[in-house]
Amino acid sequence: xxxxxxxxxxxxxxxxxxxxxxxxxxxxxxxxxxxxxxxxxxxxxxxxxxxxxxxxxxxxxxxxxxxxxxxxxxxxxxxxxxxxxxxxxxxxxxxxxxx
Amino acid sequence: xxxxxxxxxxxxxxxxxxxxxxxxxxxxxxxxxxxxxxxxxxxxxxxxxxxxxxxxxxxxxxxxxxxxxxxxxxxxxxxxxxxxxxxxxxxxxxxxxxxxxxxxxxxxxxxxxxxxxxxxxxxxxxxxxxxxxxxxxxxxxxxxxxxxxxxxxxxxxxxxxxxxxxxxxxxxxxxxxxxxxxxxxxxxxxxxxxxxxxxxxxxxxxxxxxxxxxxxxxxxxxxxxxxxxxxxxxxxxxxxxxxxxxxxxxxxxxxxxxxxxxxxxxxxxxx
Numbered sequence: 001x002x003x004x005x006x007x008x009x010x011x012x013x014x015x016x017x018x019x020x021x022x023x024x025x026x027x028x029x030x031x032x033x034x035x036x037x038x039x040x041x042x043x044x045x046x047x048x049x050x051x052x053x054x055x056x057x058x059x060x061x062x063x064x065x066x067x068x069x070x071x072x073x074x075x076x077x078x079x080x081x082x083x084x085x086x087x088x089x090x091x092x093x094x095x096x097x098x099x
Numbered sequence: 100x101x102x103x104x105x106x107x108x109x110x111x112x113x114x115x116x117x118x119x120x121x122x123x124x125x126x127x128x129x130x131x132x133x134x135x136x137x138x139x140x141x142x143x144x145x146x147x148x149x150x151x152x153x154x155x156x157x158x159x160x161x162x163x164x165x166x167x168x169x170x171x172x173x174x175x176x177x178x179x180x181x182x183x184x185x186x187x188x189x190x191x192x193x194x195x196x197x198x199x200x201x202x203x204x205x206x207x208x209x210x211x212x213x214x215x216x217x218x219x220x221x222x223x224x225x226x227x228x229x230x231x232x233x234x235x236x237x238x239x240x241x242x243x244x245x246x247x248x249x250x251x252x253x254x255x256x257x258x259x260x261x262x263x264x265x266x267x268x269x270x271x272x273x274x275x276x277x278x279x280x281x282x283x284x285x286x287x288x289x290x291x292x293x294x295x296x297x298x299x300x301x302x303x304x305x306x307x308x309x310x311x312x313x314x315x316x317x318x319x320x321x322x323x324x325x326x327x328x329x330x331x332x333x334x335x336x337x338x339x340x341x342x343x344x345x346x347x348x349x350x351x352x353x354x355x356x357x358x359x360x361x362x363x364x365x366x367x368x369x370x
Contacts, residue, residue, distance in 0.1 A: 008115070048306075085129055085280070087126060
């Protein structure tokens with residue numbers, strides 16, 4: 001991973017109750033091939049709720065301000081729909097898919 | 100295998116201009132993501148690719164893309180792009196405009212660029228309304244839609260941009276929606292690779308005006324509307340709200356900059 005991407009990812013924070021600390025340390029996120037690390041940039045997010053509606057497994061819940069809250073991270077099937085349909089480039093799923 | 104890699108898009112193809120100006124739930128961001136995925140899959144060089152846009156919400160795409168970009172006057176994006184392409188035929192020129200920009204004020208430029216068959220890729224973000232100026236109806240607004248200037252329902256029939264460009268002589272015409280992300284990426288890739296004028300009409304949404312006034316207020320409601328009203332291009336629409344998606348037209352015709360170079364070379368030899 002080069003330096004430019006690290007700078008661009010600065011506003012993104014690791015969300016969800018699982019594995020909070022290992023995501024941003026270079027190659028460390030290769031450890032789990034079943035579940036991604038969910039990064040959300042709350043400065044980019046406009047709280048449109050598309051990610052909450054589009055998720056087939058109800059991983060996201062609406063926070064009190066309307067933004068996404070990663071509630072059931074272990075349910076994630078890594079379909080990438082939230083990353084695909086986020087109009088604000090606010091969601092990034094990190095990790096190496098097993099398939 | 101990852102399908103969408105937002106991190107690489109941010110790293111290689113975008114300026115640090117986020118968050119963008121589009122409203123919450125606006126599908127323009129999804130289409131921009133599909134466009135960037137197509138550009139990434141084709142591995143286009145950002146220094147050899149020019150994005151030209153006019154005025155409007157969709158034309159703000161150029162602000163966040165890190166390519167050679169031109170933000171031009173209202174409706175004249177195709178005219179500027181024609182100039183770029185004639186001067187530098189080796190560059191890939193992609194025009195990103197909205198429907199008001201391409202169909203209303205730039206309608207004449209649209210049909211004549213298609214008639215010349217100059218090697219441009221036109222990507223129209225079609226949401227059927229003038230979102231930036233306050234939600235007035237445009238030439239692509241569906242009949243019966245409520246807008247701020249048609250509070251009792253729009254009376255006129257909408258413009259079918261794809262059929263207009265087919266009639267004007269474009270060699271690749273396709274339509275997709277923001278919901279059909281994979282198809283959008285696929286047709287944009289084909290359009291960029293096509294040697295000639297290609298038009299891709301992508302149905303987008305305007306949650307602030309079109310959505311709020313027509314009971315599709317949330318961003319996801321518009322995506323569901325696209326899913327339920329789009330039909331494959333082989334089928335015939337059963338009512339006026341349905342529209343075909345997919346590749347609608349492909350043909351072969353002499354490309355304008357090629358014929359221009361041939362004339363140039365033959366006149367140099369002859370003179």
